[in-house]
Amino acid sequence: xxxxxxxxxxxxxxxxxxxxxxxxxxxxxxxxxxxxxxxxxxxxxxxxxxxxxxxxxxxxxxxxxxxxxxxxxxxxxxxxxxxxxxxxxxxxxxxxxxxxxxxxxxxxxxxxxxxxxxxxxxxxxxxxxxxxxxxxxxxxxxxxxxxxxxxxxxxxxxxxxxxxxxxxxxxxxxxxxxxxxxxxxxxxxxxxxxxxxxxxxxxxxxxxxxxxxxxxxxxxxxxxxxxxxxxxxxxx
Numbered sequence: 001x002x003x004x005x006x007x008x009x010x011x012x013x014x015x016x017x018x019x020x021x022x023x024x025x026x027x028x029x030x031x032x033x034x035x036x037x038x039x040x041x042x043x044x045x046x047x048x049x050x051x052x053x054x055x056x057x058x059x060x061x062x063x064x065x066x067x068x069x070x071x072x073x074x075x076x077x078x079x080x081x082x083x084x085x086x087x088x089x090x091x092x093x094x095x096x097x098x099x100x101x102x103x104x105x106x107x108x109x110x111x112x113x114x115x116x117x118x119x120x121x122x123x124x125x126x127x128x129x130x131x132x133x134x135x136x137x138x139x140x141x142x143x144x145x146x147x148x149x150x151x152x153x154x155x156x157x158x159x160x161x162x163x164x165x166x167x168x169x170x171x172x173x174x175x176x177x178x179x180x181x182x183x184x185x186x187x188x189x190x191x192x193x194x195x196x197x198x199x200x201x202x203x204x205x206x207x208x209x210x211x212x213x214x215x216x217x218x219x220x221x222x223x224x225x226x227x228x229x230x231x232x233x234x235x236x
Contacts, residue, residue: 002180002229003180003213003227004179004180004181004182004210004211004212004213005180005181005182005212005213005214005215005220005223005230006181006182006183006184006206006207006210006212006213006214006215007033007034007035007155007181007182007183007184007214007215007216007217007220008027008032008033008034008035008184008186008214009034009035009037009063009120009143009155009157009183009184009185009186010023010034010035010036010037010185010186010187010188011037011065011120011185011186011187011188012037012039012065012069012187012188012189013036013037013038013039013042013048013052013062013065014038014039014041014042014045014048014069015039015042015189016188016189017047017048017051019188019189019191020036020188020189021051022188022196023036023186023188023191023196023199024036024055024060026196026199026200026203027059027060027199027203028059028060030199030200030203030204031207032203032207032214033058033059033060033061033214033215033216033219034059034060034061034214034216035060035061035062035063035118035216035217036060036061036062036063037062037063037064037065037120038052038062038063038064038065038116039065039066039067039068039069039122040064040066040067040068040100040103040104040107040108041067041068041069041107043107043108043110043111043112044107049111049112052112053111053112053113057113057114057216057218058216059216060216061114061116061117061118061216061217061218062112062114062116063116063117063118063119063120063143063217064101064104064108064116064118064119064120064139065119065120065121065122066089066090066100066104066121066122067089067100067101067103067104067107068089068100069089069122070087070088070089070122088121088122088123088125088126089121089122090121090122090125090126090127090130091125091126091127092127092129093129094129094132094133097129097130097132097133098133098136098137100133101119101133101134101136101137101139102137104137105137105138115138116139117139117140117141117217117218117221118139118140118141118142118143118155118217118218118221119134119139119141119142119143120142120143120144121142121143121144124143124144124145124157126142126144126148128148128149128150130142130148131148131149131150131151131152132150134150134152135150135151135152139152140152140153140221141153141154141155141217141220141221141234142154142155143155143157143183143185144156144157145157147235147236153221153224153231153234153235154234154235154236155181155183155217155220155234156179156181156183156233156234156236157183157185158176158179158181158182158183158184158185159172159173159175159176159182159183159184159185160184160185160186160187161184161185161186161191161195161198161199161202162195163195163198164192164194164195164198165198166198166201166202166205169198169201169202170205177210179233180229180230180233181220181230181233181234182206182212184202186199220234
């Protein structure tokens with residue numbers, strides 16, 4: 001029997017606490033699982049820290065979404081002599097990448113109960129130096145649209161939930177339905193009420209019609225040790 005998996009990936013934890021809790025509530029209430037991308041600098045917020053530690057990591061797992069999240073969408077496409085005016089946090093050199101991850105790990109060790117296994121770069125922007133920095137800081141996986149060259153497993157990104165109807169979502173899903181791993185990316189702070197309702201339809205569809213198994217990054221990592229097909233998709 002061929003098993004197919006789904007990961008719900010939510011970015012920018014630290015922004016809009018109320019919508020974060022709402023996103024997690026939808027996931028948990030519908031008997032699904034998810035992973036949330038924490039921006040390290042926000043761990044200075046004691047309310048956020050306590051809330052994150054209250055979550056069941058087997059249902060809602062935290063991944064590293066950088067330390068500062070220095071990513072400016074309105075500047076991304078403005079090029080000056082081949083470089084962005086303000087580089088993204090993980091578009092710099094190995095030393096800068098390493099420093100950001102060290103600062104994240106320091107706050108994580110001080111405030112959180114569990115260590116993150118996965119990393120997702122702010123804005124999904126990174127260069128190949130990030131792989132070495134991830135290895136040095138004991139990360140095992142990266143969320144990305146393409147595979148890194150080094151020995152880091154890739155959780156492939158499949159789609160963003162920016163649709164407003166199930167029909168539009170399904171049209172996009174059709175492009176990825178044959179993949180063993182389907183990763184749907186969210187930004188809770190930007191979701192409309194209609195999209196929160198759509199989440200419930202999507203969970204029901206993926207779980208009951210598509211028979212996908214909701215997993216966390218750690219679960220997928222452990223599955224990859226036993227399932228060569230899954231490992232191959234994460235290694236391409």
